[in-house]
Amino acid sequence: MPIYEYRCPACNGQFQKLVRGFSDPEGLACPRCGNSNIQRAVSRFATIKSEEARLEAIADPSSLAGLDESDPRAIARWAKKLGKELGEDAGEDWDEMVDQMLEEELDGKAEEGGPGAAPAKPDNLGWA
Incomplete structure (x- = not known):
């Protein structure tokens, strides 16, 4: 039914x-x-993809089109998409690991004051 x-x-x-x-x-x-x-x-x-179809989708060069390799946030979005394609092969904590790496990268750029650096947070303006 x-x-x-x-x-x-x-x-x-x-x-x-x-x-x-x-x-x-x-x-x-x-x-x-x-x-x-x-x-x-x-x-x-939903459609179920074979292992071969998943690997072909990951290897497709067009999946990297428009990816700005100097933008840590863009790389993190791409890595999360990759994790979804890999499924359980990537591990349960894939997104958490990507978020942690992004945070560390942004913190490092903020200390250097380089491009992609997160804006400095004022101490008394109540940032949420």
């Missing part, structure tokens, strides 16, 4: 319905406004 998602054009609400068979049930109406003129929405889906 599939679960379908529906959208109501009257109130812009969305809801899900467990359906027997593959056709919309009779008398289906929006639970928010009661409108019976609803539309089936396209649901999100």
Whole structure:
């Protein structure tokens, strides 16, 4: 039995319905406004990639297009994307490790006062 998602054009609400068979049930109406003129929405889906497809995606040179290697934040975003592609092979703490390395890099640039340095934080202005 599939679960379908529906959208109501009257109130812009969305809801899900467990359906027997593959056709919309009779008398289906929006639970928010009661409108019976609803539309089936396209649901999100996931695809499972083979190990080979994952490695090909990582090795694709276009994945590095537009990457500014002098920007630590851009490198961190790329590394997190890489970690998602690697899945559990990267380890559970991959994002945490990338964040820690980024923080150390930004702290080092702040001490040097070089490009990409984090702005100095005033002591008494209540930075959050």
